[in-house]
Amino acid sequence: MAAVKKTVDQVKALEAYEHGFVTDIETEFAPKGLTSDTVRYISAKKDEPEWMLQWRLEAFERWLALDEPEWANVHYPKIDFQDAYYYAAPKEKVGPKSLDEVDPQLLETYKKLGIPLREQEVLLGVQGAPKYAVDAVFDSVSVVTTFKKELAAVGVIFCPMSEAIRDHADLVRQYMGSVVPVSDNYYACLNSAVFSDGSFVYVPPGVRCPMELSTYFRINAAQSGQFERTLIIADKGAYVSYLEGCTAPMRDENQLHAAVVELVALDDAEIKYSTVQNWFPGDPVTGKGGIYNFVTKRADCRGDRAKVSWTQVETGSAITWKYPSCILRGDGSSGEFYSIAVTNGHQQADTGTKMIHLGRDTKSRIIAKGISAGASSNTYRGLVSTNHKAANARNFTQCDSLLIGKTCAAHTVPYIEARNATAHFEHEATTTRLSEDQLFYAQQRGLSKEDAVALLVNGFVREVLQELPMEFAVEAQKLVAISLEGSVG
């Protein structure tokens, strides 16, 4: 009986990762492995100007000199960087001019993912639902960007990074690498050398971007890494809300995802960046496969009163190593970090944020909710710091961990560095398990155990869900519930 039950659970859990299908389309790869020729290949494939190639080659040289980091709370076999493809693209002669030219298989994929690529579909969507423009990145390349015209009318640039490098070189050269320097860390440096695509956003002074911008990332090809690079610039007084979603098929081997995201907010600008990350987490029983998600995300509140808000719902990946951060450079600037990290099976997540207070009267707020189930491990790691000059820096941090089951782990590792007499930092953390009393209470009123867990977990993460754009909040809520399915015996 036990074995049968186990199999049933296993199948159910596999089903739970509903994005685990592989799309069968012709793919073009770079030669396996990583040398400076790989870098040249990628750059040539993308028709890049010479300065970009030089930038990449310099990053590659520096990467060779760096040591791979070792972390306290994540464990995985050593990555063989030569045993992977650094570029994979759906095969086609030239980039698609319109949606009609896109490989129908690809469109089918996005349909399965529920990404509304066709503007009409968005428009025909739920009544009253806000419009959002989509950039879709399939393996290494951006496939299609919607609503470009409407955005261009207000001066907003939203396009694949490869296109921005060609058409908006001045902006790219000015800002790329200015928030995350090339050799910031091992994976950011690797990304700088081999990044393939990603999204570029520029919102001009005083413009409120008229719709949500979003990018969907999907790793499809086997043994390929995805190294996307996103750069968002909100000029003075501009506002933009951006959302990224991520999925990958189920595979036995681990795949590497090492993105770099840079945000720049000038005076009085505001950027809201939301992530719903649902990369394949690996086999829930054996822990085999799954994405290694080593991402560097950083925002520079470069201007006075600039504001950046990170919201993340992390349910996927075998290993997540990720600290979306804010450099609060401008006087009166503020940073926020809202996070839900769910780990189940054999997942390991080490995630949190850094709030670096440099300007006067800067504020930050961190709300992190971690849920661990199965044999997973979930770590919050965060840094709040201020220098001597950041008078009146304020931080509030709330970190809560919820444990479900006897074999999971939850860690809280906050670093605080306060260096002036007017700084005020406050950190609270709790670790609890799902309350038996509450579960029983909900069940007594007629909820199934699964529903009761979902209900209680939703209550636990509500504060963060509220920060997401409405339609994504619903999606995220479902995702959290799915990720925890089968976690309560």
Next chain:
Amino acid sequence: MSLSRALETGDLAELPSRRDEDWRWSDLRGLIRAIPPASPDASARGEGPFAAVCSETMLVINGGSARIHLAAGEKKTIALRLISRAEGTSHSADVAVTVAEGAELTLLESHESFGAGYITDVEMDITLGASAVLERVVVATEAADAIAVTLARVGIGAGSKFAQTTLAIGAKRQRIETRLAHPGAGAAVRLDGVYLVGEKRHTDLTSTVTHKGEGGTTDQLTKGAVAGQGRGVFQGRITVERGADKTDAKMGHHALILDDRGEVDSKPELLIFADDVACAHGNTVGQLDEQAIFYARQRGMTLAEARALLTEAFIGEVIDRIEHDGARDVARTWASEKLRGLT
């Protein structure tokens, strides 16, 4: 890797550096360029801070060894004076404390300085039998240019009670570390600290508590005030191992920075591998409550008086938890004197 290894072997590479995660804020490698010669023999001076409240005293001067043993059921209060009477030299001490089953010890420990520029290293091994009780109160008053490291390894038995209050004013580099293995099993631990750091002094109160069995409690409260260019470091790690269910652990660290050049670094960690636990920590760094200051001034206190009163009360919350009446009074007087020096 430790200071004591470095002193023993003369090998500077044995010194912990900022690259070691647990020493990131208290680097020794960059600070100690050469191992100084060994300190000479010396005699004691004066009376220790606990002289008035305790009749039995043990002395360790410029390093050496001490053994304290309480037989089953014994009950004692002992003052342990660790004296540095040295100029530019170095010394190590090792102390073993065993409190057998059911015995009760109050250990009043003072780290006293009659010198300058020395390096002192103290290693302690503390063992509590089942149902034994130990209250350890440490008052560490090192010279401003000294380097002082103390490490206590504590093992406690089922149903025992271990309570500790460390009071420190820092040094050029001061580290007072406690590593405690907690068996659960109804044992109760209180680990408190106070740091009052001014000038260019540095202090580091570090602790690790590992809950290995079911049903234990840990209650930690550390408070500090930093003035001048002083630097206070607090690192607390509570680990709850798999199976250590029904653990109840809480950790609080709260600090005031009184001057703009002061610095407080802290890292309160919870590493939890069991689900049936209640663990929490709170960490604040900041100033006195402005509302409370206004309230006190509305009742007539000057700004300076209001601050002094509220700061003393802030620190007093830790000192009030000392159980030994005499030691509590000594600690309170000591702290208010040091606080006056800061503000």
Next chain:
Amino acid sequence: MLEIQNLHATVGGTEILKGLTLSVPAGQVHAIMGPNGAGKSTLSYVLTGREGYEVTDGTVTLDGEDLLALEPDQRAAKGVFLSFQYPIEIPGVPGLTFLRTALNAQKKARGEDEVSAPEFLKRAREVAKSLKIDFDMLKRPLNVGFSGGEKKRMEIFQMAMLSPRFLILDETDSGLDIDALKVVADGVNALRSPDRSMLIITHYQRLLDYIKPDQVHVLAAGRIAASGGPELAHQLEAEGYDKYAA
């Protein structure tokens, strides 16, 4: 005694008091009533010098002396006492320690001798008894974990011990049951004297049944909208503040 002329004050950049003029002669008790958010507490904080309450125009004098130029503690030493609408909790400081420190600071500022500990304790016992306060409560950290009513009583206790000359009671009646209200009123009435004045801020005329005011003012939209005798309080109780709405 207290003269307020054309007082304008802002909080967080918003003007709350907009030209308030009021005079409370020595020996008199004046009541201030008004709707929520009218600026009553703001007035009490401006008079006592709380940070963040910025006076942009007007004058306030106590016996001819410019009050606004003084620090909060200097005002306290001049005898200005505020019973807070929401008394502050002071962890770690026993009520008696707090009060004795305050009393001696005031005496020092006035060039008087400090009170001795036994003398202070003796008076504290007497006053506590008259206000039906359990003496042990005074040994606990001030206001920490006290109920709303207990906090208000602690305010009156401090007031009685400090014997101020100008008393401001900000909604001291709210949160009190009828017995506690009587005790508090008795305490306040006992302090009435020809050289003391009082400003009683309240929502309800109920308190004014026990502490008879000489004058009643309506504070609405940042200024005194009407003034009258005790009968005005009854009228407000019956009719509400609607007609004074800004």
